[in-house]
Amino acid sequence: MVKILYLLDCYPQLYCPGQLNMYFSKKAFVWCMLHSCYSSLVLFFIPWGAIQDTVRDDGRDIADYQSFASLAQTCLLVVVSAQLCLDTYYWTTVNHFFVWGSLAAYFAITFTMYSNGMFLIFTSIFPFIGTARNSLNQPNAWLTMFLTSLLCVLPVVALRFILMQIRPTINDRVRYKMQKDTLPAPPPRRPVRRVSTRRSGYAFSHSQGYGALVTSERFLFKRPIKSRLAFSVQPDGPLARNLPQVFRPIAEELHESQSSKS
Amino acid sequence: MLASSYKDEDGHISVSGSGAAAAAGGGSLRNKKPENTAFKQQRLPAWQPILTAGTVLPAFFIIGLIFIPIGIGLYVTSNNIKEIEIDYTGVDMSSPCFNCSQNFSWNSTKSCTCSIPFQLDQPYESNVFMYYGLSNFYQNHRRYVKSRDDSQLNGNEESLRSPSKECEPYARHDNKPIAPCGAIANSMFNDTLELFYNDPNGTKVQVPLTATEIAWWTDKHVKFRNPGGEGSDLAAAFQGTTKPVNWRRPVYELDSDPNNNGFINEDFIVWMRTAALPTFRKLYRIIQRRNNLLPTLPRGNYTLEVVYNYPVRSFEGRKRMILSTISWMGGKNPFLGIAYITVGSICFLLGIVLLIIHHKYGNRNNGADVSH
Numbered sequence: 001m002v003k004i005l006y007l008l009d010c011y012p013q014l015y016c017p018g019q020l021n022m023y024f025s026k027k028a029f030v031w032c033m034l035h036s037c038y039s040s041l042v043l044f045f046i047p048w049g050a051i052q053d054t055v056r057d058d059g060r061d062i063a064d065y066q067s068f069a070s071l072a073q074t075c076l077l078v079v080v081s082a083q084l085c086l087d088t089y090y091w092t093t094v095n096h097f098f099v100w101g102s103l104a105a106y107f108a109i110t111f112t113m114y115s116n117g118m119f120l121i122f123t124s125i126f127p128f129i130g131t132a133r134n135s136l137n138q139p140n141a142w143l144t145m146f147l148t149s150l151l152c153v154l155p156v157v158a159l160r161f162i163l164m165q166i167r168p169t170i171n172d173r174v175r176y177k178m179q180k181d182t183l184p185a186p187p188p189r190r191p192v193r194r195v196s197t198r199r200s201g202y203a204f205s206h207s208q209g210y211g212a213l214v215t216s217e218r219f220l221f222k223r224p225i226k227s228r229l230a231f232s233v234q235p236d237g238p239l240a241r242n243l244p245q246v247f248r249p250i251a252e253e254l255h256e257s258q259s260s261k262s
Numbered sequence: 263m264l265a266s267s268y269k270d271e272d273g274h275i276s277v278s279g280s281g282a283a284a285a286a287g288g289g290s291l292r293n294k295k296p297e298n299t300a301f302k303q304q305r306l307p308a309w310q311p312i313l314t315a316g317t318v319l320p321a322f323f324i325i326g327l328i329f330i331p332i333g334i335g336l337y338v339t340s341n342n343i344k345e346i347e348i349d350y351t352g353v354d355m356s357s358p359c360f361n362c363s364q365n366f367s368w369n370s371t372k373s374c375t376c377s378i379p380f381q382l383d384q385p386y387e388s389n390v391f392m393y394y395g396l397s398n399f400y401q402n403h404r405r406y407v408k409s410r411d412d413s414q415l416n417g418n419e420e421s422l423r424s425p426s427k428e429c430e431p432y433a434r435h436d437n438k439p440i441a442p443c444g445a446i447a448n449s450m451f452n453d454t455l456e457l458f459y460n461d462p463n464g465t466k467v468q469v470p471l472t473a474t475e476i477a478w479w480t481d482k483h484v485k486f487r488n489p490g491g492e493g494s495d496l497a498a499a500f501q502g503t504t505k506p507v508n509w510r511r512p513v514y515e516l517d518s519d520p521n522n523n524g525f526i527n528e529d530f531i532v533w534m535r536t537a538a539l540p541t542f543r544k545l546y547r548i549i550q551r552r553n554n555l556l557p558t559l560p561r562g563n564y565t566l567e568v569v570y571n572y573p574v575r576s577f578e579g580r581k582r583m584i585l586s587t588i589s590w591m592g593g594k595n596p597f598l599g600i601a602y603i604t605v606g607s608i609c610f611l612l613g614i615v616l617l618i619i620h621h622k623y624g625n626r627n628n629g630a631d632v633s634h
Contacts, residue, residue, distance in 0.1 A: 046601065052539060054595040059391040059588050060478060060545055061535055065402050068538035092306040116484050123413045124426070130480025140591050143336070143598055150325065151605060158612055161318045165616075165623045175312050 007178075013170050022169075039152045043079065046151065047072045050144040057138060066128050067135035070110070074136070075148040077106050082153045089175075315620045322613030329606030336591060337599030344386055345586040345594045347395070350378050350568050351575065362570035378566045379460075385557035386587055389550060392471065394451060395543040397580040401446075401536040409445035410534065415525050417487035422503060432506065441503035441513055442525065448506040450533045454569035455546060455583055460562065469559070471547035474522065477531040486531050488524040496524045510571070543584055559585070 008014055017023060051063045051071065061067070081103055088095055110132050112118065119129035135141055164172050296302045311317075352359030362374035400406070408428050413421035422441055425433040429443035440448075457469040490499030496514035505512035516527040525531075532544050551558045566583055574581050586593055 048539070049597040049601065050595070052595065052597065053541070053543065054591075054593040055391070055393075055543070055545070055586075055588070057588060057590050057592055059389070059548065060476065061532065061537075062592065063538055063542055064535045065407060065538040066535070090308040090310055092308045094306065116480070119484065120416075123416055123418070127412050129485050130478055134478050134480065138592065140598070143332070143591075143602075147598070147601055147605060150329075154322075154325070154609065154612075157313065157318060158322075158616065161313050161315075161616060162619060164313060165315075165619050172312075175310075176314075179310070179312060 007174065011170075011174050014174060016170060035156070038155070039079065042148060042151050043072060043076055046148045047075060047144055050140060054140065056134070057140075060134075062135055062138060062140070066131040070114075070128070070131045070135055071141055071144060074106075074110075074141075075145050077103065078145050078149045079152045082149050083156070086153065086156060315616075315624060319613055319617055319620065322609050322616065326606045326610030326613060329602050329609060333599050333602030333604075333606055335599075336602060337596055339589050339591055340594055340596045340599055343587050343589055343594040344384055345584065346380070346382065347582050347584045348378060348380050348566060349580055349582040350376070350566065350570075351580045351582075352376070352570075353575075353580075359568060359570055362568075363573075363575050366573045366575075374570045376568050376570055378568065379563060380566065381563050382559055382561055382585075385561045386559040386585065387551070387557045388587060389548060390558045391545060391586050391588060392455070392457070392547040392549060393543040393584040393586065394453065394455065394546045395541070395582045395584050396451070396574065397541045397582075398577060399537075399542070399574070399579050400540050401542065402538055402540070406445050407536050410447065411443050412485070415442060415486050415534070417489045417491075417525065419489055422489050422500075435504050435507055438502060438504040440506050441500055442506065442530075446534055446536060447530070448508050450506075450509065450530060451544070452510065452571045453581070454571070456567040457549075458565040458567065459559075460565060462562065466565065469549055469564075472550055473517075473547055474528060476545040476548060477528045478535070481531045481535065482526060482528065486525045486534075488526055493520075496520075500524075546583075549585075 022028070047068060051068055054063060056062045081099060084099060088099070113126055114128045114130065114132040116129060118126045163169075168176075300306050350357075350359050352361070352363035354360065358378050359376035362376050365374065409432065411421055411426040411429050414425055423439055425439050425441075425443035427433070429440070429445075432440060432445050432448050433443045434440060457471065458466045459469055461467055488494070488496060488499065490496070500512065500514050513527075513530070514524050516530060517523045522528055529546075532546075535544075537544070549558055568583075572581065591598070
């Protein structure tokens, strides 16, 4: 987080994707939907093809409703975890713990739910007894999971790589530069107090944000200083003209507010 | 929730508004500053993967090179499995079972038999598995799947006398509870299939079929239990209940072997494990291998004798008998092999395409035009 904040200080062009609505637009939504449709088709039809007319390695059933459901669900968990791993940019120990932990928790919960004990206590609630044990010990099932996860993840990787090569975004360039060079020293902290909580958060810098709502009398105990709304869009301001904005140093503002009140 | 106190980046807690006064007495607030550990200041060592050509391209090539041999192995294994399917529905007039399929009624006590001759071109070694297959039979219909009572099938006495509401309308008949209740049990497959080998010198030898070890161990020993406990008299345990409407015999007369009678009858258990797809096969019998010198089913002429009890013509279904050998990946299913080969080749080709793209356009990613 600290790193992100001073990256934004060093490369203010990183604000541009947010202000241009690149990641939260109708086009992004359509891409997301296409990707989901593709993944859903893969997640159903690959297990379907794999268990059709086939049996376990000791000849008994594997093409039953419960095994098919269990297999499709496990494929889904693996695909979702793989996609999550692709989208995680900073891998700390916490990330590792939660990603692998969630997969482990899924298997633990599945085997618990499908165990003898649960069935004997709550018979009608847990009818899937024995399914996980009998279907997940088949090499067929693991090969299917491997195929499904790669088939869902590889197009994403390929597309991202192609876009990075042909049309790198500012994020890609900065990240590449960060990896190549060492990071510059963070700028010295100015020991000033900020009245920043009276402003809306930086997250919605591409639009007006919720400054008016947040600084209205419903939320604050003091009268808001309406003229201080730094993120309201002025029609001929620098943001509308697509130029970087210049902000006044905050220390001057605090002086002014204190002098105006006293 | 926005309060009038805030925390700035140094971790100071201060109170705005009457800021000056609070800062002076703020010595007591200073101990709320978070510790300067890597975890709390978000300075944990992190690995930052980005998609460079050095990682993505080798990954694609390696995946392609791994998948293609796996696919070939799966395909070859699947092709080595021997399988024969014999449809005995009796749709054509020339089929031996045509008469049986026409004259069907639920009330007839006389069962219809038909014989179908077939030929095995190759000998079948090791254990051979005999399946019955049904087509156009939707065992995955939601109302059908729910129509069972797992407590009753687990031997619970209370559920035996009063089956659950999910079994309706197959829960009671003649004012007595049905055991086992539900539509799944009611539609149990009840054809009898027997296999005969026609010796070259003319005699018909029956092929021995084993009816045990065809259901999952967990099903047979945990999920399905007879009421009244182990070793009790089943006819007495099921006193006061009646058989399902479409069955010819009650559940305690399914087999003479007491370990395979009642709810723990393996044919019944196999049927109750509902199939996922409308065309499915279920294990019927196992032909054990004899010894390692002779094949289990030698090459030659065989006869399938069917006691035709199960009607499928009314819903355009088909019945068939399947004889199959087994490998480490299960039955004959070339899908995974073909899928692996296809994905492996596509991966490899994509790797080549990405290599070309990287070669032509790859230098745009230099951060030269990213200025401070």
